[in-house]
Amino acid sequence: MNLNLQAEKENTFDAIVIGSGISGGWAAKELCEKGLKTLVLERGRKVEHVTDYTTAYKAPWQLPNRGQTPQSEIEEHYPKQSRTGYTVREGHKHWFVRDSEHPYQEVKRFDWMRGYHVGGRSIMWGRHSYRLSDLDFEANAKDGFGVDWPIRYKDIDPWYSYVEGFAGIHGMKENMPQLPDGNFLPPMELNCVEQEFRQKVDEKLGWKVTIGRTANLSVGHNGRAPCQYRNLCIRGCPYGAYFSSLSSTLPAATATGNMTLRPNSIVYEILYDKDKKRATGVRVIDAVTKEDIVFNAKIIFCCASAIGTTQILMNSTSEAFPEGFGNQSGELGHNVMDHHFRAGASADVEGYDDKYYSGRRPTGFYIMRFQNLDKASARKDYLRGWGYQGGAGRGGWEHAVRELGVGPQLKENLQEPGRWGIGMTAFAETLPYHENKIMLDRDNLDQWGLPTVIFDVEFKENERAMRKDMMNDGAAMLEAAGFKNVRTEDRGSYPGLGIHEMGTARMGRDRKTSVLNKWNQVWDAKNVFVTDGACMTSAGCQNPSLTYMALTARAADYAVKELNKQNL
Amino acid sequence: MNRRDAIKQSFLVIGGTAISTSVLSGLLVGCQADAKLAWTPTFLTEEEAKTLTSALDVLLPTTDTPGALDAGVPQFLDQLANDFLPEDDQQKFREGIKAMNTDSEAKYSKAFAQLSEAQQTELLTAYDQAAFGEGSKEGLSAIDFYPEFKQSACWAFCTSEPGATKHLQFVFDPRGYSNCVPIAEVGGKAFLNP
Numbered sequence: 001m002n003l004n005l006q007a008e009k010e011n012t013f014d015a016i017v018i019g020s021g022i023s024g025g026w027a028a029k030e031l032c033e034k035g036l037k038t039l040v041l042e043r044g045r046k047v048e049h050v051t052d053y054t055t056a057y058k059a060p061w062q063l064p065n066r067g068q069t070p071q072s073e074i075e076e077h078y079p080k081q082s083r084t085g086y087t088v089r090e091g092h093k094h095w096f097v098r099d100s101e102h103p104y105q106e107v108k109r110f111d112w113m114r115g116y117h118v119g120g121r122s123i124m125w126g127r128h129s130y131r132l133s134d135l136d137f138e139a140n141a142k143d144g145f146g147v148d149w150p151i152r153y154k155d156i157d158p159w160y161s162y163v164e165g166f167a168g169i170h171g172m173k174e175n176m177p178q179l180p181d182g183n184f185l186p187p188m189e190l191n192c193v194e195q196e197f198r199q200k201v202d203e204k205l206g207w208k209v210t211i212g213r214t215a216n217l218s219v220g221h222n223g224r225a226p227c228q229y230r231n232l233c234i235r236g237c238p239y240g241a242y243f244s245s246l247s248s249t250l251p252a253a254t255a256t257g258n259m260t261l262r263p264n265s266i267v268y269e270i271l272y273d274k275d276k277k278r279a280t281g282v283r284v285i286d287a288v289t290k291e292d293i294v295f296n297a298k299i300i301f302c303c304a305s306a307i308g309t310t311q312i313l314m315n316s317t318s319e320a321f322p323e324g325f326g327n328q329s330g331e332l333g334h335n336v337m338d339h340h341f342r343a344g345a346s347a348d349v350e351g352y353d354d355k356y357y358s359g360r361r362p363t364g365f366y367i368m369r370f371q372n373l374d375k376a377s378a379r380k381d382y383l384r385g386w387g388y389q390g391g392a393g394r395g396g397w398e399h400a401v402r403e404l405g406v407g408p409q410l411k412e413n414l415q416e417p418g419r420w421g422i423g424m425t426a427f428a429e430t431l432p433y434h435e436n437k438i439m440l441d442r443d444n445l446d447q448w449g450l451p452t453v454i455f456d457v458e459f460k461e462n463e464r465a466m467r468k469d470m471m472n473d474g475a476a477m478l479e480a481a482g483f484k485n486v487r488t489e490d491r492g493s494y495p496g497l498g499i500h501e502m503g504t505a506r507m508g509r510d511r512k513t514s515v516l517n518k519w520n521q522v523w524d525a526k527n528v529f530v531t532d533g534a535c536m537t538s539a540g541c542q543n544p545s546l547t548y549m550a551l552t553a554r555a556a557d558y559a560v561k562e563l564n565k566q567n568l
Numbered sequence: 569m570n571r572r573d574a575i576k577q578s579f580l581v582i583g584g585t586a587i588s589t590s591v592l593s594g595l596l597v598g599c600q601a602d603a604k605l606a607w608t609p610t611f612l613t614e615e616e617a618k619t620l621t622s623a624l625d626v627l628l629p630t631t632d633t634p635g636a637l638d639a640g641v642p643q644f645l646d647q648l649a650n651d652f653l654p655e656d657d658q659q660k661f662r663e664g665i666k667a668m669n670t671d672s673e674a675k676y677s678k679a680f681a682q683l684s685e686a687q688q689t690e691l692l693t694a695y696d697q698a699a700f701g702e703g704s705k706e707g708l709s710a711i712d713f714y715p716e717f718k719q720s721a722c723w724a725f726c727t728s729e730p731g732a733t734k735h736l737q738f739v740f741d742p743r744g745y746s747n748c749v750p751i752a753e754v755g756g757k758a759f760l761n762p
Contacts (some may be wrong), residue, residue: 056738060727060762067727068653091762192748229742232762336621359745360761396758397726397736401719404701406627406692411635415736415757416720 021120024303025245030556034260044116053236061550110455111496130542146432150518159550171213193392199479212363215243230361274320306533310504326522336430339498345474346423364391382465390424426470502536611650639728664713
């Protein structure tokens, strides 16, 4: 009896955070800094900042396969994770799960890219950080797809500023309402070709090319070193020069003395007290020992990624929640969104043959959405819009292969920087469709005996209707800039490949049509907060992580205030 | 998740590497390839290894900077074939090397490794002209192999330590970004990106 009481005490915290990626790291930092004893549960392995970035200083010749992964290994372990074409390269494939160990099912193809380790995808993320605007928060209400967001830009604006101030986002202020400026560090520079492009596009089309606003430090910030222009972010940065949970939020949480971080802890159920209408804790299986453990807390933050969090909620069935935790609306697991991309344009650039650059800038340019902003920019074939990411640069030695030359001539050709080129791909909004959903497969269990996820998601007419213009508008800009040999390309895009899964436990104004309220609280379990991509009511076309950070900080602030008022 | 890499793959990089490889042995070949082979091949026969070694020595010779043999490219490609290539690609590699000998025998009545440097250069130039220029493909049985050979050789050379650091430029931590400068001011030659 005494032993049990003591075990229960040791397993009881003020707060539990499920997941340690971008959202979980922020929840941990905010809750710990506000004095809550916080348990962070991460399903993957332990990772130490810097010392576990094992490939950060591997030169090409020091990687046994010089960066490549054998086809046989891809077929055996990474048949789905390899669909991006860049995730399972030798220098960073250890940050992505093996499909052979972490299977999922597909009614329709869904490219679910993920990493199970402390820090989650904050280690490998693309770092582009953009605010949503009221164009996005009002979109569902205006065109009737999905449900209305329960918040507007003014509700989140101060929280964007707050998280930007800590994370460190560089960017140029542009004063464009569709993509609000942030609390920026000095911008990294466009190169000369990109500067000319920016100027010509502005002059001839009135569209805005700016530096990609990324979470890379252009100057030292909050004790973290500035970017060294390695552009090897995906391997982990030994300088902590981009925002990740490991470089930024988890150290802040640790510094309070209030955080307990437990890796290898797979949360598979949230426990519910139907009389109090509150969650009491979570049930965990230890990934290594397979031990089953209950942890209790006053509040729970679900930050396990959109699909991960939803998987846990769907698996948490009880008398009160027979269809999944907080799923009185029937919307849990539905409205899966991503961004569709891989359609764009490219061109050759003349006139800069004697110009080069040094350093590898970890961002490119961003072109702000210019479609369907108002009557003048309305498009008749589709709703919503897209922005572009791209860059201009010179190739390396590769051009020499196809040029005439053997012997000393070939060696000389290899030393010549390649020609200048410029290219871009659109990242476009997808609409929330109820029928795009995930389900649990209770017949196909993982190695811990837990149900696997089934995806039934597809892009539809509105997305398909955009893709022609995504290419042609890109080409129009390159032509306006006078670049040569302009080419368009649509390489096809499957849901998931944008690695921006969203929407499976959406926020809303009405408990009948949404899972979360305006504070990211589960309607019928107000001490459970969902602040990762699952909460998104619409997708915007912007890379979403900054919004998760802001919503997490906002929800944590509210949660602690409510806790102090004895409301939770 | 590095979207920039994806974009580069999509639009900017030409002639990307379809082939990869295994451990760089570090052994250097210090003698003429038509003499005794200075390394022990894993996949190729001694004869095939000699052909490959001498072809690489002519394709990327030692000049005022290291060449393919200084960079261990022959051993590297042999290991690549052994450890990395699927069986049908292994076979193509072997047949390609054999075809260079076939062409050499037909034209000069000698194995490729026995030719003078001038003759070896002449044959490789004929391949190069036929593959990437206006040259005739007639009588060149290794013409289908040649583009892959050149691509693999250049890739293996440029990503080796001598190739990257002595022939090209390689900087792990640039520590800054200059967005637009004359080539001469930043070392005068292409960077190898890690």
